[in-house]
Amino acid sequence: MRLVEPSKEMEKHFIDMANDNMQANELRYQFAFEENFDFGVYIEKLRDNSKAEKIKPGYVPTTTFWLIDDHGKILGVSRLRHYLMPHLEIEGGNIGYDVPPSERMKGYGTILLEHTLLKAKEMGIKRVLITCDSDNIGSAKIIQNNGGIYENESISTESGKSVSRYWISSQMDKDAIKHWVVVNGSPRIGMNSDKLIETLERTSYFKDAEFTKFKLDSMNISPCTGCNQCRESNRCTIEDDFHALIETIIRHKKLILISPSFNYNVTAQMKCFIDRLFSQYAFSADGCTSQLGEGIEAIIIGICAGDDDGMGYTMEAMKRPLQDHGIQIIYEYKYLHTKHMPVWKNENLCGELETFFSI
Numbered sequence: 001m002r003l004v005e006p007s008k009e010m011e012k013h014f015i016d017m018a019n020d021n022m023q024a025n026e027l028r029y030q031f032a033f034e035e036n037f038d039f040g041v042y043i044e045k046l047r048d049n050s051k052a053e054k055i056k057p058g059y060v061p062t063t064t065f066w067l068i069d070d071h072g073k074i075l076g077v078s079r080l081r082h083y084l085m086p087h088l089e090i091e092g093g094n095i096g097y098d099v100p101p102s103e104r105m106k107g108y109g110t111i112l113l114e115h116t117l118l119k120a121k122e123m124g125i126k127r128v129l130i131t132c133d134s135d136n137i138g139s140a141k142i143i144q145n146n147g148g149i150y151e152n153e154s155i156s157t158e159s160g161k162s163v164s165r166y167w168i169s170s171q172m173d174k175d176a177i178k179h180w181v182v183v184n185g186s187p188r189i190g191m192n193s194d195k196l197i198e199t200l201e202r203t204s205y206f207k208d209a210e211f212t213k214f215k216l217d218s219m220n221i222s223p224c225t226g227c228n229q230c231r232e233s234n235r236c237t238i239e240d241d242f243h244a245l246i247e248t249i250i251r252h253k254k255l256i257l258i259s260p261s262f263n264y265n266v267t268a269q270m271k272c273f274i275d276r277l278f279s280q281y282a283f284s285a286d287g288c289t290s291q292l293g294e295g296i297e298a299i300i301i302g303i304c305a306g307d308d309d310g311m312g313y314t315m316e317a318m319k320r321p322l323q324d325h326g327i328q329i330i331y332e333y334k335y336l337h338t339k340h341m342p343v344w345k346n347e348n349l350c351g352e353l354e355t356f357f358s359i
């Protein structure tokens, strides 16, 4: 996955993305279906938009980027405005972005903004303003995942709606910030696993850390078919969300795996993810190492309705495959008895987590 500037060879992928938006009744790229639309002219216009000498007075030079996968499919579009004007201070800010409707909730928005912030840094933009509609929780999450600091709300002069304003320092040393990738195997939304992660985020151990959360059930991650192609090419041939997820884990090196116990084991969603990790071994005639690289740390969390016995193999099922990849397990936390004490009713949980994660 990489960030590129739009180019003329990418017409098919652009039309696919425009279509994706249209299918969801989102009209931002409907111009692509107008009779006189010329893709080459559109690309030229985008290029011109980034040059101060080519833009109309009152406009700000803006560079457009596309986040693409290995096949050129567009997973997100960002627009980097080189400086702010008064109206952009209220709404719009330095960076605008959109993710095609069918690619949302997969973490691409966070990756898109992260890469665009690096471009801002390269351009020497020290501080970046990003705004989003105050009721757009998904967009707010993307900004917060990238270290956005909320400043205040303004009222859009166009829609009259409330707009939240966030600042991100592009000079910030991203490596200094611990960025945890959460892989959540619970298929239920807003239940014990989700609430436990929310509580964990508030503890001092994770103070100043950023969380990027992946809910496996809402992603497209197919089961391993055992085709063994990865032994030849060191890459899984199934094209789905697994690749984006693994790339994020490799980049941030801090992983939280959380799964409820289903029949004494991890959930099917977690099992699918773990099986696909097989493709991350680096196979060679001399044996097998891991492609995940060194220095990944992981926390594993199991959740179950019953007691320790009810948890069965849940912890081992997560721990062993990670260890095989050389990942160091730094904490193993079990939450038992959700049947009697669901996470959201447990007033002592925050304190308990504070103690557990400081030892």
Ligand SMILES: Cc1cc2nc3c(=O)[nH]c(=O)nc-3n(C[C@H](O)[C@H](O)[C@H](O)COP(=O)(O)O)c2cc1C
Residues within 6 Å of the ligand: 186, 187, 188, 191, 192, 193, 194, 260, 261, 262, 263, 264, 265, 303, 304, 305, 306, 307, 310, 311, 312, 338, 339
């Ligand atoms: C299909 C299924 C199987 C389960 N198997 C177990 C089990 O073996 N042991 C156990 O203690 N709880 C079991 N549970 C209960 C869940 O682990 C428990 O409800 C947990 O809190 C679910 O997490 P969530 O609220 O994040 O979805 C099972 C639940 C389901 C739906």
